[in-house]
Every structure is written in structure tokens, then in C-alpha cells.
Amino acid sequence: MNRIDSLFARKRAEGAKSLIIFLSAGYPDLPTSVELAAACAEAGADLIEFGVPFSDPIADGPTIQRSSAIALQRGVTLNKILAAVPEIRKRTAAPVILFGALNPFLHHGLEKVVREARAAGADGFIIPDLPPEESGEFESICRAEEMAMTHLLAPTSPPERRRLVAKRSMGFLYYMSVKGVTGARKDLPPDLADNLRQIRALTDKPLAVGFGISTPEHVRQGAAVADAVVVGSAAINLIGQYEGKPELLGKVRDYVASLAGALK
């Protein structure tokens, strides 16, 4: 069984919710991003999304655009990220998902990247610009390699798209809480719980909610209906704040622990 499926099966049996943390691979540098992934997992993150930077991301807000641009400036590549995943795997059993725009994966070769990611110890992919209409080939490759290809749902997805995406998504289903790009927001949309409940009713697959989630209170609100909550930009902001300082890992660990605490 894929580590993602095992995670959600175990959590469901325990009646518990999961915390997912997004990190930009290579930010502030590749070894530190590996340390950060391990630290997040130790502090209570159940799954790590390891962001593969792209030069021209259209789904990312300013925070992740910046962390991606810095990672690229400092020379990170998909090959180097694939070589770093085993370092994370040595330190934690938490599932690792490679999250990024299609083009670097496509250029690497879809079959090649799935096989190499699996060999490195990763468990799946999230590719925001690869909707179900275009993802058939990639899903088949993932299925053959027992890797997950997780799809996203948006507030703008009408019921028939919700059903399509729910059917096609592997591992879990990722609901973007807001229209627009990634980024920490002060408040979550008032209709979030309603939307999550409607999607919940469509599928048995685990349901994660992300985009705009930054505080323990947001985590509590999201987890009230969803099985998992994703925090990205807020963690990246914190990393930016303490980049190069000795307290970086400790600060991130404390923050992740506070989010994980909200799920108890």
C-alpha cells in the first residue's frame, strides 16, 4: 500500500486528522529544506509537500513565487531535488509529495520522473496545471508505479467537475479554499465548511483543504470537516523571516507543533 493511503487509513481508524506542510524544495537552500522537512515531520506534520520550483508559476502567490525564484537562483533543479528526497526518507516515514508545475516534470520525461521519484522514496505528485482533462497519461504511469496523482478542486468547480475530480484524484482530494493563488490570508471564506461538506458527500476519498490557511484557528476550522489541512505560504514566510539564523529549525518546529496541536 502506498504510504499516503496507509496514512489516511490509519488516521481514519483513529478518528484523527492530518497536517500537511508545503515546503519549497531548495529554499533557503536544498540541504536546509531537507532539514526543514524532517523537522516538520518530527513536530507533527503527517505529510510533506516538497515544492519543485518553476520559473513561471501561475498558481502561486508572492510568497511561494519568491521562495521558488530564490531556490532557482541558488541552482536547485529537479535532478537535485530527486537526489535529496532519499535524505528526507531516511529521517521520516511521512509521505512526501512532489508539488509543482507540469513543465519541469514533462521535460524530465513523465515516466522517468515517476520511476525516479518512487525510487527516491516519494509517494505522489500534485501538479496544479494538469487537470483531469490532460492527466490521463500521467495517472496511468502513476498507477503502474503505485504513486498517487492528487487533483485539486476549487470553489469555482461546479458539481459535475467536483464529481470528475473526486473520481480521478488518487491518494486524497485537495480542495483550494479560495479562488486565486496560494498565500496566507487573514480569514477563511465563510462558505468553506458548506463547500467541504458538499464535497465530503461526493466521495469516500480523504479530503484535504489548503490555500490561505495559516493559524491554528484556521487549522481547526478546516479540520472540522476535512481529513487534512495544508499549510504552505505561512510556513515559507516564517522560513524567510529566520533564514540563515540559528533559531530557524526551532521556530519552524514550534510553529508546526502549534498547528498539529490544533488537530488534537
Added chain:
Amino acid sequence: MSDKPSTMAAPAQALPDERGRYGGFGGRFVPETLMQALYDLEAEYLKIKGDPAFQAELEALNHDYAGRPTPLFRARRLEEALRTRAHVYLKREDLCHTGAHKINNTLGQGLLTKRLGKPRVIAETGAGQHGVATATVAALLGFECDVFMGVEDMRRQEPNVFRMRLLGTRVVPVESGSGTLKDATNEAMRDWMARVTDTHYIIGSVVGPHPFPMIVRDFQTVIGAETKRQVLEREGRLPDWLVACVGGGSNSIGLFHPFYADRQVKFVGVEAAGEGIASGKHAATISAREVGVFHGSRSYVLQTDDGQIKPAHSISAGLDYPGVGPQHSFYAATGRATYVSATDDEALEAVEQLCRAEGIIPALESAHALAHLKKLAPQLKDGDIVVVCLSGRGDKDVPTLRERLKID
């Protein structure tokens, strides 16, 4: 009325197919947030495409407002200068209102926005011509309008920034990346993701996710449809060569597409070779022949070994784009069109040549097509008919021309 413009004379080819594919190119590679909006846009577009009232409204605007049909001018002194006995015609899109072919698309998409019932439009712009054309239509039709423009381009094309502001549009500076057209496009897509319910994105070229390449193409085919009629009237036969510049590729697709089934008509797309292909500082996307997914569609793209998009380079901001429309990639892959390139210096020479020979100051973009004409001239046979798309006028390029041509 032979002179009446026909705006939608696209021949009935299955391009794109129902998935928005042109052979292996095209598609809809965007985040889920935008998927439903793309389907809604396609459905609404297909309705208006077959709606005589919409088409009549657009034809009237094209005629009375944009100044269509544009003339087809036989450039006899240019023929002499090039020492050719071929008949060289210029399709005078530079005479359109706002100074370039971009208005053909923004009028069409503006009317489409009205049908969609959205109060706000956004656009990306490189040279500023599409931005100005969008700002113009926003003023005409009463939309709120934000245009995203890279900071580098805002510097290069300052007069167009002012024109947009004068027309009541907000110009949003884009600092990310190289501060050029690709970055402005990223930012426009991000804005669209956040405001997709009240905003229509008037994309400026035959790029982006389906149905945009099809919609922009259809509104630009007025160029080719008029050309076909005008050449037939003058010469009694179809042209032998069509030559147009290619950045994203909207003026060239607009010229070529109505001749798609006329296999004897040769298409030549001219990309920007910048400081030379070997220098790496160029925008000759098709010449590089690498497939990727960029700005929502699968097409040729300039990229690194790691699949990151490479910044393009061209003296012409309108061609300074590392992607190209999927229909061009399809034409290139199937051999229907030939793609060549012209350098910054060759384009500058062509500007000067056309100014002196015909009293027309072409846009630097269009000058790339003229530069290729010079290389093509020795191959042309007596009586060959060549149409070059003069996609825009060069007024916006005066600061660059002054700096580079050293005439003062």
C-alpha cells in the same frame, strides 16, 4: 459589396479538435480554478460565432471604428529596391485604429465580454499595443480595465503606458521574473484566478489555454480573409507567399489561417533572432524546436535543461516571448508553414528601408517580416505574388529607433 469586411471567414477545418488540440499541441493546462471559466467561455464563444447579430455588430465596429478593411498596398519602390520582379503587397494593419492588428481581437473579445456579462477586463501587454487596444475597447464599451505590464517593457514603451492611462486603464507594473511579456502574462493569469467570476481575460495573442488560441485566431482571420479577396481582385489568383512575424503569433495566424486549405500558398513565419540564435539571446521559439507546457498550452517553448522557461530577447517587445501559439507549432511540425528568423539588426535595416522606399514607418515587430522578404527576394520568380503583413506602425518604436539608427 466587395469591400465589406467579412470577419469570420475561417474555413471549416477541425482545428482545434474538441479538446482544444492542434495535432499534439494546445490543450488546457491550467489550475482547476480556471477550468469551468474556460468551458463557459468556449460555450459562449461558440454561440456568438454562429450568431448573425453578434457578427453584424462586430463587422460594424470593425468598419466604422477600427477602419477596416485595411488597404492592400503594392510596394513597387520596395520591389525595385529589392531588385525583384515579384509583386510585393503590404497588408496595412498598421492603419488600424490604435496602430496595429491587436484591435481586431480586442473588439471581438470586448463584445464577447458583454455577452458574458462581466464588468471588468484584464490584459497582458509587451510592446503595449495589445494593452492600448484593450484599454481602447474598455473605454468604448464601458469596462473597468487593468493591464499587466512588465517593468522592463514599461520603460521601453513609455508612450504606450501613458496612452493606456489616458484611456482610463490602470497599468499594473509587474516586477517578477524578467519584467517582460511572459511575466505580465503570469500576473494576468493569477489575477484571473482570483477574479474569474467578474473578470474576462482578453489575452492578446493566439496563446494560452483552449479556447483562447482559437478565439484570438478567429477574430484575427479578418486579416487573411480580406487579403484573399483583395489579392483575387487585383491579381485574379491566390498569392504564392504569405510572410508575417511571429511572437505569440496572432497577426501571422490571422493572415495564414484562411489560406490553410490552399496548399499552393506558402506560409513563412518570421521569429525574432535577437542578437543571433547562436548568442542565446533570441526569441526564436519554433526554431529551437523544444516542446513544453507554458501559459496553459502544449507548444514549442524556450526552456533550460531543467524545464525552466528561458527569458527571450528581442529588440521588439512584441516578439520578446519564449512561447508561441499551438497552431504555429502544429504548422511547423506538419510542414504547412516554414519558420525562419531575423535579427535585431536585420529588423532595424528593414525599418529604414521601408521608410525610405515607401514612406511607411513599420513597427519593429513587422520589420522582422520585411527583413525576411529581403532574404526571400532572390528566390522569387517574375510575377510571384508575395503578401507581407505589416502588423503595426512604428510610432511606438521611435525612442528605440532614434537610439539605434543614429540618424539625428
